[in-house]
Amino acid sequence: MTAHHICLLGDANSVHVQRWAREMLARGWRLSLVTARPQAIEGVQQIVLPPVRRATDWLWRVGAARRAVAALAPDLVHAHYVTSYGYLAARAGRHPLVMTAWGSDLLVTPKESALKRHLTAWTLRQADGVTGDSPDLLAAARVLAPGVRTELIHWGVERARFAPAPWDGKPGFEAVSLRSWEPNYAIGTILEAFARVHSTHPQARLHLLGGGSQEPALRAQIAQLGLTDAVQVHGRLNDAGMAAVLARCKLSISVPHSDATSVSVLESMACGLAVIGSDLPANRDWLDARMLVPAGDARALARVWGHLIDQEAQAREAGARNAERIARDGDRRVQMDAADAMYRRLLDEWKGRAP
Template sequence: MRICFFAQGSAIHTRRWINYFAERGHDVHLITFEPVIEGYNKSVKIYNLLRIFPNLWPITRFVSGIIWPFQVLFLFLKKIKPDILGAISITINGYLAVASGFHPLILTACGSDILIAPKKNYIWRFLTIFTLRKADALIFAAPHMAETAITLAGDIIRDRIYRDSFGSIDLEKFNPTKRGFGIREKLNLDNNCFVIISTRNLRQIYDVDTLIKSAPIVIDKIPKTYFIIIGDGEKRGKLEKLSEDLNVKNNIKFLGFIPHEDLPKYLTAADIYVSTSLSDGTSVSLLEAMGCELVPVVTDIPANQDWIKQGVNGFLVPIRDHNALANKIIYLLENEEKRKTFGIASREIVEEKSDYYKQMAEIEKIYEDLVCVQSRK
């Protein structure tokens, strides 16, 4: 197949998705509004949408957005001549794919594009509904997202939902045998301390503030506890300042961006995984931690409820409740056997439900079937 994707080029989920199709021998093209990003299979052709005066992006993005549909239709798609379009994330990417008028079109919703964007204003809501109704096939990261989409766009889209859950990891890459030897030494942490890890980006939606606020409570009870914060974003400066104000700066290490291939070493060097996200699709970050037999303490939101069984393989805590989060962390740090059994249970769950290659093969079949249907029209 010749597949053209509209997607956020910097996202690890985009790279994994597109590289799978490229490695399977498909002719893959990516249209993105971000600069060319490394990490893609050499056979992938990348096209960058025009960004007028990027240094003034908050102002010029609106003008760029008007130009993009014409750039897509008259320059890129005429050149590529794809068999099928795939948009990863409905906002922006889905809008552009629909604006092209090309079919067949598969939309893949990832989280905030369905759960948050339509609530921003009537324009976003209208565009989301319109885009959902124009797609030939829909794929959702989690069942609660599919139900939200049906509530928005109506039963007309129900028969177009080919998959209402996906979330997968490379189980060979993310497993407890990939020990992070040397990571603690690199971070000046001894082997007798406890390590809490977060791998979410430092954006408003992930509410890492709550994790930072829990740190003084945990450290007061168990002083030799350290927090590794992996990820970057617009809130980093404020979070670093918060750690200073709470006098826990020496126990929190902001590592910024870490190459995805190095993540297993950091995860296996930790004792507990924490995610304080306010909203999510299926969290691949969570699945990666579970694959490494880390015990998760995560927010009690629908996306996490699909993976965490309370008191069986981890804990769910209310959003923005740093006291509840701290209490669960302390409980687990004081109960080594619970950490071990919860971690093993988490690994068993992802082995059963989130094999990357099995899920991607099923999604590849959806693409192939739609191309066959289109060819018969």
């Protein structure tokens, strides 16, 4: 029996797209990928679009994307990120069509102008199903496109890789940020808060994972704050590298200005770390209210951070609760099984219709 063919549209260099593709391959689907940012994924045929350097470039990739999808002739199309690949998939006109919202595409972009709101709403209306990883994200989809079918599916955690390390074997009190070095993720705020913490807790250490356009500014800030010996800048690491750093740490920091459910928050929780997050709806679904701080408030972040160092037993208890929560609700296998079931349901609904 020939495997059904899913055509993904998304950034091949995104770890999230790579993980999704591998999960679907493991479930017996045939996968192809249309992408403007290529990176090899074993078992996945790719058609590469011309590079995208600015937001308006997506409008000029419609023809190439349409030809790519037509040439691949998949049974189902699934676009990751509504306001870029989702728009291209909508213009390609092939069904069934699934879109996955990532956060800013629905929580930020539609608020930037009336035109962006109109285009986002139109794009969503072309989808046969929209997935998102937090209730507020799916609510935003339904406001923009009333009647659109939504399904709560988050990225989940590979618990065999991201698992708690013995707390007593961790040196000192090390913290980590896994977020990208872009303005939304407020890494500068984390550094400002850490400077306050380090002044009263000189044993504290911070690891920065990620990468992004703000790297020069962040390195300059580290030097200016006199934190060169206390902050280790790792950049982008693979899953094994991330897990190794997390195994050293007791605290994870994620304080973006806008976000849906963060994979890095879930992975930190799975590793048994205490997690401080910005006070956003998605974080309220996962974290204790005492671990939430206003986005951009370095003083509030430093207060909670310092308290956890002083009261390490509370940090340890928070980490244990986090690991238990992910074991109950955050397993990637369960989430990807839900995605697999959604695909099969849509294919059954479209059986017998013209492509």
